Amino acid sequence: MVDERELWLAPLRGVTVRAFREAFAGPIAEAGFKGAFAPFIPANPGIRVTGRLLVELADGAGGACELVPQVITKHPDAMRELLKGFKGAGFARADLNAGCPFPMIRRRGRGSGLFRTPDLLDRLLEAGCDEMGPDAFSLKIRLGLERPDELSALMPIINRYPLAVLTIHARTARQMYEGACDVVRFREAAALSSNPVMYNGDVALPPQEDAPAKMLMVGRAFVRALGGRDDAAELLARYIDVSCKELCGDRPLLGRMKELLAYWCKWPRWRRLWPVLKMCRSVDEMRLAIKG
Numbered sequence: 001m002v003d004e005r006e007l008w009l010a011p012l013r014g015v016t017v018r019a020f021r022e023a024f025a026g027p028i029a030e031a032g033f034k035g036a037f038a039p040f041i042p043a044n045p046g047i048r049v050t051g052r053l054l055v056e057l058a059d060g061a062g063g064a065c066e067l068v069p070q071v072i073t074k075h076p077d078a079m080r081e082l083l084k085g086f087k088g089a090g091f092a093r094a095d096l097n098a099g100c101p102f103p104m105i106r107r108r109g110r111g112s113g114l115f116r117t118p119d120l121l122d123r124l125l126e127a128g129c130d131e132m133g134p135d136a137f138s139l140k141i142r143l144g145l146e147r148p149d150e151l152s153a154l155m156p157i158i159n160r161y162p163l164a165v166l167t168i169h170a171r172t173a174r175q176m177y178e179g180a181c182d183v184v185r186f187r188e189a190a191a192l193s194s195n196p197v198m199y200n201g202d203v204a205l206p207p208q209e210d211a212p213a214k215m216l217m218v219g220r221a222f223v224r225a226l227g228g229r230d231d232a233a234e235l236l237a238r239y240i241d242v243s244c245k246e247l248c249g250d251r252p253l254l255g256r257m258k259e260l261l262a263y264w265c266k267w268p269r270w271r272r273l274w275p276v277l278k279m280c281r282s283v284d285e286m287r288l289a290i291k292g
């Protein structure tokens, strides 16, 4: 039977970064991802869209699949500037983050904070669809801020716009990244959507047979699975090499590697190595520990 499901790689800030997409382009292609969403880029008033700001988007998804850049903002005009920059850099699509649950972001009215300001969400969607064109702008959101029925109430606003896709992480912002996904509420919200809907939240790889949508976004399961590959150590060494070209100094490099390795700890080999890797003070030490 042909699997007609469409897989997209989730944006994971600090993890699925440009260097990650380059170093792991092979596994990304093997997993069959149709595309990847890049971690968010903030758009604030006075934004100057420079090459440096867009450097995270260079080389797409390492050639493995299509890359969709993402913006986080509460400023329609600043967002337009950034979207113009995306277009100038050759991207035909862009995504708006309305799901980020972190208190700093949420309290300032960005990410999942947009649940509190439906009029602003409306204006952002209007600006985004106007700037990118029909079926080229998309929204990534949760079931709600506090309660899982809040998204259904927003659906009349969202339905006014011809989105490329509406991605729903089937949790509330209050849940952060833990606790059960609410598939029933997801189905309720999806049934109200006039746009194509993508399901997100604890999708396995390969996805569960009963996954609740044809379009599925996968994040942590993919990252975790990388640690179980026979070539995980080589891939990690490559990730270090690629990251060395763009980060200066041991600290940021070690920080980036530890972000990834935290996902690999459930694999016996990495669980054994984790205490050593956590203590590494330089990238050279880490390279040695990985080889050993």
Ligand SMILES: Cc1cc2nc3c(=O)[nH]c(=O)nc-3n(C[C@H](O)[C@H](O)[C@H](O)COP(=O)(O)O)c2cc1C
Pocket (backbone or CB within 6 Å): 010, 011, 012, 013, 014, 015, 038, 039, 040, 070, 097, 099, 100, 140, 169, 177, 200, 201, 202, 203, 217, 218, 219, 220, 221
């Ligand atoms: C470390 C981390 C960083 C994330 N960064 C982003 C981001 O930049 N943009 C976004 O829309 N979602 C972000 N998310 C949420 C994921 O894209 C996804 O919605 C969430 O992890 C649930 O999917 P999963 O269970 O397949 O991982 C992040 C999640 C984590 C754990």
